[in-house]
Amino acid sequence: MINFIIRKILALIPMLVVISFLIFLGVELMPGDAVDFMISPEALSTVSPAELEALRDELGLNDPFIVRYFIWLANILRGDFGYSLQSGVPVSQLMANTLPATLELTVAALLISTLLGSLLGVVSALRKGSIADNVLTVAGMIGVAIPQFLFGLVMIVVFVFNLEWLPVGGRMTPGRELFFQRLEYLVLPAVVLGLALTAGVMRYSRASMLDSLNKDYIKTARSKGLKEWRINLIHGLRVAMTPVAVLIGFRLPMLIGGAVVIEQVFQWQGVGQLFVMAVRSQNTPIIMMIAFFSVLMVLVSSILVDIVTAILDPRVKLS
Amino acid sequence: MRDDLILQVKDLSVNFYTNQRCNMALRGVSFDLRKGRTLCIVGESGCGKSVTANAIMQLLPDLSRIESGNITFKGQDGDIQIEKLPKNGKQMRKLRGEVMAMIFQDPMTALNPVFTVGFQMNEMIQAHTDLRKKAATEKSIGLLTDMGVPLPEQRVHEYPHQFSGGMRQRAMIAMAMACAPEILIADEPTTALDVTIQAQIFELMLELKETEHMAILLITHDMGVVAEMADDVAVMYMGNMVESGTVQQILNSPSHPYTIALLQSIPVLGHGKNQNLEPIRGMTPDPYHRPPGCQFAPRCDFATDICASRLPDESVFDTNHMVRCFHYEEIKRNKEIQHGKK
Numbered sequence: 131m132i133n134f135i136i137r138k139i140l141a142l143i144p145m146l147v148v149i150s151f152l153i154f155l156g157v158e159l160m161p162g163d164a165v166d167f168m169i170s171p172e173a174l175s176t177v178s179p180a181e182l183e184a185l186r187d188e189l190g191l192n193d194p195f196i197v198r199y200f201i202w203l204a205n206i207l208r209g210d211f212g213y214s215l216q217s218g219v220p221v222s223q224l225m226a227n228t229l230p231a232t233l234e235l236t237v238a239a240l241l242i243s244t245l246l247g248s249l250l251g252v253v254s255a256l257r258k259g260s261i262a263d264n265v266l267t268v269a270g271m272i273g274v275a276i277p278q279f280l281f282g283l284v285m286i287v288v289f290v291f292n293l294e295w296l297p298v299g300g301r302m303t304p305g306r307e308l309f310f311q312r313l314e315y316l317v318l319p320a321v322v323l324g325l326a327l328t329a330g331v332m333r334y335s336r337a338s339m340l341d342s343l344n345k346d347y348i349k350t351a352r353s354k355g356l357k358e359w360r361i362n363l364i365h366g367l368r369v370a371m372t373p374v375a376v377l378i379g380f381r382l383p384m385l386i387g388g389a390v391v392i393e394q395v396f397q398w399q400g401v402g403q404l405f406v407m408a409v410r411s412q413n414t415p416i417i418m419m420i421a422f423f424s425v426l427m428v429l430v431s432s433i434l435v436d437i438v439t440a441i442l443d444p445r446v447k448l449s
Numbered sequence: 450m451r452d453d454l455i456l457q458v459k460d461l462s463v464n465f466y467t468n469q470r471c472n473m474a475l476r477g478v479s480f481d482l483r484k485g486r487t488l489c490i491v492g493e494s495g496c497g498k499s500v501t502a503n504a505i506m507q508l509l510p511d512l513s514r515i516e517s518g519n520i521t522f523k524g525q526d527g528d529i530q531i532e533k534l535p536k537n538g539k540q541m542r543k544l545r546g547e548v549m550a551m552i553f554q555d556p557m558t559a560l561n562p563v564f565t566v567g568f569q570m571n572e573m574i575q576a577h578t579d580l581r582k583k584a585a586t587e588k589s590i591g592l593l594t595d596m597g598v599p600l601p602e603q604r605v606h607e608y609p610h611q612f613s614g615g616m617r618q619r620a621m622i623a624m625a626m627a628c629a630p631e632i633l634i635a636d637e638p639t640t641a642l643d644v645t646i647q648a649q650i651f652e653l654m655l656e657l658k659e660t661e662h663m664a665i666l667l668i669t670h671d672m673g674v675v676a677e678m679a680d681d682v683a684v685m686y687m688g689n690m691v692e693s694g695t696v697q698q699i700l701n702s703p704s705h706p707y708t709i710a711l712l713q714s715i716p717v718l719g720h721g722k723n724q725n726l727e728p729i730r731g732m733t734p735d736p737y738h739r740p741p742g743c744q745f746a747p748r749c750d751f752a753t754d755i756c757a758s759r760l761p762d763e764s765v766f767d768t769n770h771m772v773r774c775f776h777y778e779e780i781k782r783n784k785e786i787q788h789g790k791k
Contacts, residue, residue: 349508349553350551354545369561372563
């Protein structure tokens with residue numbers, strides 16, 4: 131097990147190098163460069179082309195592509211992710227400011243969707259064909275189909291404007307920054323994002339559970355004279371859990387990538403908002419940092435999924 | 450011999466319902482199971498062998514139902530009408546495992562892949578006794594030892610996929626024997642195994658029948674297995690029992706055309722490649738478009754008009770040799786004449 135993890139982490143290194151190159155290449159291929167966005171159109175008329183060139187030289191934008199790539203890579207290895215081209219604030223600091231907000235939101239949403247999704251899916255499978263199952267099936271389809279921003283806006287209309295239970299957006303009132311004081315801000319975005327993700331987990335765990343309940347070992351368990359709850363929840367659920375755990379594992383990258391749409395709707399100052407802003411203003415250091423971390427998270431999640439699968443299913447060997 | 454009667458099935462009918470259609474899978478099946486004897490139910494795919502076994506255990510799928518008939522367990526505390534018990538009620542659960550246990554065709558899929566063999570055996574033991582986990586594990590080890598599983602102390606903590614096919618079936622039998630059941634139902638227990646392992650498994654079952662004085666209901670499609678294992682034989686075709694009796698009666702003087710045809714279609718070792726194998730002509734009818742009257746009539750060499758008019762009744766001769774055919778006396782006479790000529 132430990133061997134496996136070490137080997138997997140070592141295998142990450144060449145992959146990350148290749149991916150960092152691809153990210154750098156992708157940003158390079160975007161039209162325009164940072165200088166175009168640093169100087170406002172009004173100021174542009176007063177700046178001579180020579181001064182623009184000098185600025186480009188100063189920012190290192192005129193060096194050959196490969197040179198710039200290696201400089202960037204070397205900086206990253208030293209923990210220097212560069213500075214925002216607009217504000218000059220270190221990218222790592224921007225990330226440190228926004229990541230906690232995003233994690234707060236995405237962890238809450240992931241918890242809601244995992245617990246609720248697998249619970250409803252299992253209930254749906256055990257009561258297959260009942261009214262509850264049909265209602266959940268329809269709700270699940272709507273949940274998968276409905277766009278998050280629409281759902282978010284509807285929830286705002288209902289809970290903020292009509293019922294006036296919750297604040298409309300943002301993350302906290304200044305001066306009231308303890309976790310439970312911030313909770314009322316978290317509820318709406320977390321529930322909206324959580325419910326949107328629940329639908330998928332629910333459909334998946336229902337299918338997985340039904341599959342498991344139709345297997346021969348369920349009949350064996352019944353022939354042993356076991357109680358129904360034991361047959362369903364020990365024999366049925368245990369096998370059904372593995373694919374659901376894999377699905378949830380592959381959602382972990384979302385923890386960092388953030389929920390761009392939901393953050394926008396609820397004015398949640400997280401990574402998603404930072405990313406949108408950076409792309410709009412072609413703030414390449416920020417884009418590269420977020421892209422790089424998202425990729426890292428995907429790779430780490432896939433290792434985690436391997437490990438969890440091996441724990442849940444004894445037939446899977448880590449080798 | 451009457452006292453040995455442990456399970457009596459009378460006129461059992463089971464229907465399967467699919468898309469507004471109804472498949473009458475069992476249409477009045479009767480037989481007796483006796484202590485210390487093996488009853489083999491033999492027949493081709495889809496004739497209702499497994500349905501019979503599952504009906505006794507009340508393990509039929511959701512869309513099927515016992516329509517009529519009785520399944521009576523003759524226990525020490527009086528008779529129990531199994532078909533009247535709620536499907537997953539307390540009494541039925543007590544019967545399963547404690548009084549009758551079942552082993553299945555494919556031991557790989559019949560054991561849960563994510564639990565150790567020991568866990569699955571303990572579950573059976575703890576469901577029916579007050580033993581704690583430690584004592585249950587010890588008992589499981591003892592059972593595995595009895596069933597000839599090598600290194601049981603180690604094996605008990607292993608998962609089914611770490612067992613070979615034969616060992617898995619032994620573990621399955623060990624689990625079935627955990628609470629010393631009076632009836633063992635084996636639904637084609639060796640179909641997924643090779644012949645050497647098959648012989649070992651059967652030897653084990655014969656031994657258990659002798660030592661535990663158990664009644665065994667063995668479902669098979671293999672006449673060779675019947676010859677080897679059975680004390681009594683019941684031949685099924687299209688949801689009916691067409692012939693039954695002791696193994697000598699069925700194999701030496703088969704009286705139903707279907708049984709005769711079945712026996713003629715088996716190659717015999719040592720007769721060389723020139724032996725005459727007679728396949729049964731025609732196809733098994735579609736259960737949704739059954740022939741009227743005797744189900745075998747369209748494929749039968751002896752069929753006459755009366756065969757298509759109604760299902761023949763069960764006729765009994767030689768004390769307990771039952772046959773469901775209008776023409777069995779004629780067939781018997783023909784045979785005797787043939788034997789006389791030889």
